[in-house]
Amino acid sequence: MRHAEEVTFGGSGLDRAAELRGDIPAMAALMQAPETRTLALWRGKLLISDDAACRLPLDHPVLAEARGTPLFLGREESGAAIFAHDLSGWEPGDGQAEPGGFTDTSEQHHPACAEDEVFVELRALLTRLAPRDAELAATARGLFSWHATHGFCARCGAESDVTQAGWQRVCRSCGASHFPRTDPVVIMLITRGNSCLLGRSHGWPEGMYSCLAGFVEPGETLEAAVRREVHEESGVRVGPVRYLASQPWPFPASLMIGCHGLAESDEIEIDPVEIETARWVSREELVTAFAGEHPGLHPARRGSIAHFLLRNWLADRLD
Structure with missing residues (x-):
């Protein structure tokens, strides 16, 4: 798929400089370099200003709240090193608690930061961050989540x-x-003629539908995983399968592997443990849903690979 890396968290050309990770003197020198910067994360949220990741100098006072070892993310085009610090030990004041739910829209402000610098849930930033900021943030969040467990x-x-x-x-x-650790997950655009197969999980916002998805099992190819997961969840049988694009999904540690499968049956029989419901959606219905005009259908959130696959299917850009 020629447009594969346009997906959110897609490759921004970051130089991860893996050859420096085990070089202790080099790391020490980078930590002392005046041009070195770091990202700050708090409980998975990214510190941003005007929809851009804050790149803080390593002597910034907010880093006094950091715990654990800073992560080396790589080098910018300028050659400057970029790290990430975890500030999860900080306890925000009253009125800044996380509300929970499907989407956390709260923002937290640390008193050591500028007034316009706030911690924001990464899923709320999917379509707002520049590609480089998105890749850095996804990398940092995924690594911190792994270390935490x-x-x-x-x-x-x-x-x-x-x-x-x-x-x-x-x-x-x-x-x-x-x-x-990164867990491989297949996410499937399943089509049959003019329609695609969409489902919804328990607890999703009312009317929200997305592509079916599931973890790849040991000893299983991507194609086999697509066929198995679709049949387990919906009862639909799938024939030819091809890879389209992938998306790192650090919630907490998945690689979403987007595939296109051609259905060989259309009768739906869901597994109610796996999903709440599934349905065939025509191109015309999906266009209406993307326009926000469908009364009972809301597509996957913008920035997700499901949204990316569906939009490209509508535009005939799966090549």
Whole structure:
């Protein structure tokens, strides 16, 4: 698919400079360089100003709240290093609590930051961030989420230490190395003639539908995963399958692998444990839904790969 990397969190050409991660003197020099900058995240939220990620100098006072090891994300085009700090230990004042729910629209302001600098949920920024900011933020959030849940060795249970500038953990006891986890998930644009198959999960906002999706199992190809997941969730059988595009999805650690499958049946029989409902939607209905004029159908949120796949299908741009 020629437009694959236009998807949110798609490749922005970031130089991840992996060769520097294990070079302790080089990392120390970068941490001292005046041009080095860092992103600040609080409980997965990104510090932004005017819809751009704040790039803070390493002596910024808000970083006194940081906990754990800063992550090395890479180098900008200028050659300046970019890191990420986790400020999740900070407790905001009254009126700044997270409301929860499907989408967190709250914003938090730290007193050490400028008035226009606030922490915002990354999913609310999907269509607002520039590609480079989006890739940096997704990388940082995914890494911090992994560290938060992998502090102990999966082999022996002993505590592990952060190494490789945040890209590895090593067990103190048995020496086992552990690397950031990414879970492969197929997400499917399933079509049959002039219609596509959409479903909705339990707890989604009223009327919201999206492409079916599911985790790839061990020993399974992407094509087989597409056919299995669609049949398990909807009862629809799928024939030819092809890859279209992928999207890092750091909520907490998935790689969404977008595929196009051609349905060989159209009768729907859902698994009520997996999804709430599924339906065939015509191109005409989907156009109306994208325009916000359909009374009972709202497509996947903008910035998601599902929205990207559906919009490109409507525009005949799946080549």
